[in-house]
Amino acid sequence: MIREQTGARQSSLRATNLALVLRTVCASPDPLSRAAVAGATGMTRATAARLVDDLVGGGLLDEVERVVLARRGRPATPLVPGARFAALGLQVDAGLLAARVLDLRGRVVAEQVTDGDFVGSAPVPTLARLGGLAADLLAGLPRNLRVVGTGLALPGIVDVDAGVLLRAPNLGWSDVRPADLLAPHLPSGASVVLGNEADLAARTVAETAPGRPGAHRDFLYLSGQIGVGGAAVLAGRVMSGSSGWAGEMGHVCVDPDGPPCRCGSTGCLEQYAGRHALLSAAGLPLDAAPGELAARVAAGDPAAGRALDTAARALGVALAGVINVLDIPTVVLGGHLGELAGLLRPAVQDHLDRRVLSAGWRRPTIAAADTHPAAGATGAALRVLGDVVADPARRLS
């Protein structure tokens, strides 16, 4: 007999409503009162107040000083997400290591980002170095801050459930269990959740703080790194696929007769719009900044212009295919593609208008992510805090 799903009981009701209240407060751009929570959720003030009290008791919500407000009636007690809860977000990328502590309000409590070249590095020392960064960060935190978990963003294919990095081409890693290597540096018993870097970067676009919706809720995120990663976000949730390996948009085939890709296929998007591909097609060194390419295009350099056109065409073809399948007509460009968004947009838009079937009804839009460095680390922390927001009852008990 297969357990379909567990039946809901009174405590489930409570857990659901606690989550709803916390989510409502987190989602609001400015502090809500108990009465406002009741209004937003349709609950009675009595019920909302009781749930809020419990959340405040557990530290998941804080009552803050009321600012002067010229309004009639008894003054409200403003509620904000609890500052005591935080999560550690880590990131390993080809060019950097990052550790960042984010609290439930979405504030960066502490961070440490170090540049470096980790292409072809060995997993053990690299993760040990990252663990060291994390340990330093945690040691300097206020005593009363509760770090509820750790997330780690990795540039490759990750088996989330098993906690294994299967393959990270840019790092040259495969079959690594980072949690085991990080454990010595983290507080004992701390769990480490893995995630794909693009998925987690996309999450920072979907939510600006734990539970707070960002500028877009439905979009395709394209992360321009050495390769090209991506993620599809629907209703604010990153689609991770049936095994969490989704979002490899860099290997969508743009031209079956195109150049071979190291993945074994031919004509992958990455071969046209990846950072290395773009720069070398423009005749620039591989470590040049995207801004340099933009400057050359502006100066009328024909090779640079051609490289950009080729990339735009490839992006258009690949994205149109994805949009036709998923019906998500908003594209957010991150990484070097975000920096070049201004130059890429006209041509990409043109291709999308022509190749997306529903373009006549809803024209696809292209936006640039305002990426901060190491967005993956922030996303990893958001991922952990998202669990807290989704099930606060577990933290109360």
Added chain:
Amino acid sequence: MIREQTGARQSSLRATNLALVLRTVCASPDPLSRAAVAGATGMTRATAARLVDDLVGGGLLDEVERVVLARRGRPATPLVPGARFAALGLQVDAGLLAARVLDLRGRVVAEQVTDGDFVGSAPVPTLARLGGLAADLLAGLPRNLRVVGTGLALPGIVDVDAGVLLRAPNLGWSDVRPADLLAPHLPSGASVVLGNEADLAARTVAETAPGRPGAHRDFLYLSGQIGVGGAAVLAGRVMSGSSGWAGEMGHVCVDPDGPPCRCGSTGCLEQYAGRHALLSAAGLPLDAAPGELAARVAAGDPAAGRALDTAARALGVALAGVINVLDIPTVVLGGHLGELAGLLRPAVQDHLDRRVLSAGWRRPTIAAADTHPAAGATGAALRVLGDVVADPARRLS
């Protein structure tokens, strides 16, 4: 103030559990007893029995005669989905009109399928004719059968919420509101839910009866019609995109330098693997059966072989892209592609193995749907009955 979501109350709890019980019984291949429901859901026998009693009272579950079973203890009362509830599924396709009544047990209570050529037909008479079919069907039903709603499968882009068929290229229809045209023939007050034909056909793969899981739960469905439609199914749910326009896999670009498509793009999958494209590339008339093509390939006809190879390559390229983005490594072929699945599989599999990034960890599989004619009509009925299973409380009150 935006209403986040409504708070859960006692009645929500009950509604959730009623749905859970009904879903559990529907999902089970053979009848369950009250105690078995309790076991499967983790509820106590008392609670499960109470919920079952309510569902039986409302006709959503039936107690059936117990067959002799050599087991100790008080004999159980077998429960099955209620036979009183049914839904009407309709379908308009380029080659047929169909009306089918499906009950909650997934049995076809009545059906009527008529062939015809509706390419370039006028919406009003065609839908009137379909309405006539439906009316005849409904008139002949047993008096005690409750038809809870109507679903309509259409071969085109549908705005589900607005109830508008935006564009159906094969029919030559655009901006049609079928509900208005069907209403005169249906019982007054009956609602008509629209859906894309491929989405609904995919649903028949995902569930064999209302709430009963089919052979696959996560798969890409490709429906070979005149064009090529499709749907992505994740966890048994058809992904309809942010506006319900998803699944247009026929217009994924396979080769940007390929032949122009009537959609305005170039090198769409449909131009290689669509029924017309395949047949004409093989030198067959457009109304030939897929079996004829298969026969020619078997006989060693070079043109037919080339057509099939081209289609397989295009399918491989397009599907690999989708699998890389969505991580759904199971493909189910329907329509003429299903009939040719045996011949297509080796080459498509080959392309997928090479182009899917995660193929090394989980090899993509290709299956053929055992399509019955007018699967869209069945899917449309399943869609309506799915609402009943999802919220039985509404039917009790």
Added chain:
DNA sequence: GGATTATGTTCCAGGGCAAAACAAAACCGT
């Protein structure tokens, strides 16, 4: 024919929310 066993039912207690009355703390007007 009694013991055993599994199913279905009945009864009571506890937890959680709704509704309404009540208390509190501000602003407004005279």
Added chain:
DNA sequence: ACGGTTTTGTTTTGCCCTGGAACATAATCC
């Protein structure tokens, strides 16, 4: 200054739903 008004937060009461345990039922087994 002081009562009226208004909005927020709290308390009380009642209802609904599930859990748990005891009981009733209907078969098989020995």
